[in-house]
Every structure is written in C-alpha cells, then in structure tokens.
Amino acid sequence: MALLTVKNLTKNFGGLCANSNISMEVASNELVGLIGPNGAGKTTLFNMLTGVYEPSGGTILLNNGDHEVSIGGMKPYKVTAMGIARTFQNIRLFKGLSVLENVKIAMHKDVHYHLAQAIFRTPKFYQEEARMEKQARELLSIMKLDQKSGELADNLPYGEQRRLEIARALATNPKLLFLDEPAAGMNPQETAELTELIRFIKERFQISIVLIEHDMSLVMNLCERIYVLDYGKMIAKGTPSEIAVNQKVIDSYLGEEV
Numbered sequence: 242m243a244l245l246t247v248k249n250l251t252k253n254f255g256g257l258c259a260n261s262n263i264s265m266e267v268a269s270n271e272l273v274g275l276i277g278p279n280g281a282g283k284t285t286l287f288n289m290l291t292g293v294y295e296p297s298g299g300t301i302l303l304n305n306g307d308h309e310v311s312i313g314g315m316k317p318y319k320v321t322a323m324g325i326a327r328t329f330q331n332i333r334l335f336k337g338l339s340v341l342e343n344v345k346i347a348m349h350k351d352v353h354y355h356l357a358q359a360i361f362r363t364p365k366f367y368q369e370e371a372r373m374e375k376q377a378r379e380l381l382s383i384m385k386l387d388q389k390s391g392e393l394a395d396n397l398p399y400g401e402q403r404r405l406e407i408a409r410a411l412a413t414n415p416k417l418l419f420l421d422e423p424a425a426g427m428n429p430q431e432t433a434e435l436t437e438l439i440r441f442i443k444e445r446f447q448i449s450i451v452l453i454e455h456d457m458s459l460v461m462n463l464c465e466r467i468y469v470l471d472y473g474k475m476i477a478k479g480t481p482s483e484i485a486v487n488q489k490v491i492d493s494y495l496g497e498e499v
C-alpha cells in the first residue's frame with residue numbers, strides 16, 4: 242500500500258480548473274518531484290494535500306499503518322496531526338522570535354503537559370520543556386543552524402530562513418513532507434548543499450518527501466520519480482531519465498533535453 246494515494250483530484254476556482262483529475266502515488270521513504278511551468282497547478286495540488294484548499298472532487302488517501310484514511314478536505318492542523326508537514330513558497334516564520342523558539346513552537350502538537358502543569362511549573366512541565374529543547378537543538382544541528390539558535394528568524398539570510406522552515410516542518414514529526422520550491426533564491430553552492438541535506442533528511446527520518454522545484458539540477462539529481470503538471474493536468478510521470486527525454490515534457494516545460 243502506498244503512503245499517499247491521490248485519485249482524480251480536481252480543483253476549480255470559478256471557471257478556472259487549476260487541477261483536473263490528478264492521480265498520483267507516493268511510496269514510503271520515497272523522494273518525488275513535482276514540476277511544470279508557472280501556473281500549472283503545483284501549489285494548488287500541495288494546498289489540497291495539506292488541507293489549505295478543499296478539493297472540488299476526487300480523493301486523497303493517507304496510509305495510517307494498517308488502513309487508509311481519507312484526508313481530502315480535512316483542516317490543516319488535522320492533516321499535520323496525521324503526519325503531513327510542508328514548507329511554503331513564500332517563507333512563513335515567526336520573524337520576531339528566535340530560531341530556537343520557531344522550532345519549539347512547531348512541536349506544540351506533541352507537547353505532553355497540561356495547562357495546569359504549565360501554570361504551576363510542575364516537574365512534568367520542566368521535563369517536557371527539556372525534551373523539546375533537546376529535540377529542537379538536534380533539528381537545528383541537522384539543518385546546520387545550531388550556531389544561529391539565539392538569533393531572530395528575521396535576521397537570517399534567505400537560504401538559512403528556508404532551512405529553518407524545513408526544521409520547523411520536521412519538528413511536527415511528519416511521515417510525509419512537502420517542500421514548495423526549497424531552493425528558490427539560493428545560489429548554486431547553497432542549492433548543492435540543500436540537495437545533500439534533503440537526501441540526508443529522507444534517510445535520517447525515514448520519511449517521504451515531495452518537492453516542487455524549478456531548479457532542474459536539484460530535481461534530476463535528487464528525485465527518484467517525477468510527476469509533471471501542465472495547465473492543471475498530469476502530463477507525465479517517470480524516473481528522471483524518462484522525464485528528461487519525454488517529448489510532451491520537453492515541449493511544455495523543459496524546452497530541450499536536460
């Protein structure tokens with residue numbers, strides 16, 4: 242059974258069909274790319290898969306151990322609780338909080354103390370706070386941000402803010418992670434480092450990752466399988482080498498063989 246199974250997913254905005262009968266699967270511990278021209282419907286698909294948009298039609302099934310759960314139309318916080326996390330094309334951090342606080346806040350859904358224990362500062366409260374702090378620092382270390390833990394998120398350079406977003410997503414303990422243009426605005430050196438980091442995260446946490454990206458070197462290097470959207474329709478799927486020579490994909494997006 243696949244981890245994620247999408248069948249005939251459709252999203253209409255008035256007369257515009259942004260996603261039309263999209264079907265796709267993501268296996269456990271798989272790294273999948275989603276590519277296509279601007280306006281093809283990639284972010285709309287992510288938004289439906291993470292509860293931001295309600296689908297106009299179709300189903301989204303998430304494997305929950307021994308059975309599949311239909312998550313289409315679920316609220317985003319419930320989707321997060323089911324084990325799905327994401328980052329956004331336009332970075333969304335708590336800019337006035339420190340790097341460490343940004344990660345700790347994202348862990349909130351897994352906190353194991355009650356309000357009364359927090360108010361009266363019981364041993365359980367301190368124990369849980371210490372556990373979260375340790376886990377947050379480990380995530381920052383993995384994302385190479387441990388030296389920046391006390392800085393305001395707003396003061397980080399762009400590439401580091403993108404890595405902090407990934408740390409925050411990982412802090413929710415996902416089994417499936419969606420990354421929306423993780424390399425946007427990065428230079429080639431930063432992109433190469435990010436490529437290795439994403440590969441490492443997949444293995445370290447044994448999770449599945451689906452990423453939208455326009456940087457073809459990252460996509461072709463990293464992804465095991467690729468889906469291609471064009472005008473809201475899934476026009477191709479395959480391995481990077483299959484996609485690179487797919488004539489429909491070359492015509493609509495790649496322009497020439499990559």
Ligand SMILES: Nc1ncnc2c1ncn2[C@@H]1O[C@H](COP(=O)(O)OP(=O)(O)OP(=O)(O)O)[C@@H](O)[C@H]1O
Pocket residue numbers: 254257259277278279280281282283284285286330
């Ligand atoms: N909330 C919305 N209301 C109306 N139209 C929308 C909405 N969100 C997206 N669209 C439209 O749906 C289409 C697909 O947009 P989407 O952002 O999903 O494309 P994309 O493939 O992610 O593009 P890009 O690569 O530029 O980020 C576009 O025509 C867009 O204008």
